Amino acid sequence: MGAIFRKEMLGYFTSPVGYIFLGVFFAASGFFFYTTSLSAGSTDLSQLFVMLYFALLILVPILTMRSFSEEKKQKTDQGLLTAPVSLGGIVAGKFFSAFVVYLMGISSTVIYALTVSVYAKPDWSVIAGNITGLILLGASFVALGIFISSLTENQMVAAILSMVAILGLYILQVVANYINVEWISTALRSIAFSSRYYTFTNGILDMSNVLFFISAVVVFLFLTVRVLEKKRWD
Template identity: 40%
Template sequence: MTAIFKRELRSYFTSPIGYVFLGITLLVSGIFFVYSNLYRTVKDMSDFFNDLTLIFVLLLPLLTMRLFTEDKKNKTDQLLLTAPVTVTKIVVGKYLSAVVLFGFALVIMLIYPFVMLLYGKINLLPIFALYLGFFLAGASLISIGVFISATTESQIIAAVITFITIFGIMISGWIASVFNYPFIRYAVDWFSVFKRFTEFTAGVLSLSSVVYFLSFSAVFIYLTVLSIEKKRWS
């Protein structure tokens, strides 16, 4: 698993894709931070992170689109599947490489609270909780991207479907409101990654949200493993 993880992570930096993801993420987050916090002289970063969910829709598909489709394109998927590692390890290795790159972007973004520290006393704990929530929400959505990448043949199709899916989750509350059934609305709210993330922006670290994010990722990793395993017997 470590070898797959390292290979995938390295491949982000041997192609421009990792740099493009990091560069655009830092550009977008830089603009949001400068105008949401520094311009308004506000220490609270919840507005910043609320705005930053935009990168989930725009940039996460970029991270996950090639994870399995590239192997299929280069016909290296057969090699991978016959390698002496389990499918679960392959999937987890690939998933973790995308998560680590996403986390790396967040680590660079940690300079923002330290910039604010130069200009006033701030409480870092709620800010770190926001970073944690954003990371967990991002990791959950990456698991969707990994699953879609494993079920499609082309990078473009994987990116487009991931984009549509994440965008759909983002506006799921609005979609559910079209149907005036309280149960549907409750269920959609319960499943919405973005709704769960608002707890973090409200300054609450809740065990149920953390468990939700972790199990959300687990379900999609499991589905990805199954979709690859399926090829062996179908």
């Protein structure tokens, strides 16, 4: 796992992918920060975190699109899968490397929080909750993106499918609002990643939501292992 993690990290920063991810994330989050907080004269960063869902929608797929699809295309998976490493180790290495780059990106939100604290004392517990939510949301998207990239050889297909999936996980919540049947809308809301995430941005730290995202990560990574395993049996 360690070797794969290091190789992936090197890969992110010897190719443009890591820089594009970080650059665009900093630009987008900076812009949201300016419009929702600085120019509005508010120390409440929650709106920024609401908007960041859409930044992740575009950016996380870019981070994960190459993960397994590129290996398959360049036939390097043959080296990887014949090395004395477990599939779980391979998937974990890929996940944590993308996740660390993601964490580098969202670390900028800490700077924004410190910036507003110069003007007035923000509600640190709310900010901590927001950041926790963003970390968990990103982790689940990274796992989802890696899973999707294991399904295809084409990184563009992987990226687009991941974007569609993340958008779909938002739309579930919108659809829920239009459905009058109580239990269906509740069910939809409970699997919509966005509604789970927005409880964090509303300042509520609910353990069930924390567990939800952690389970999502585990499920997607487990599915990725299964996809790799199935390929051997085809």
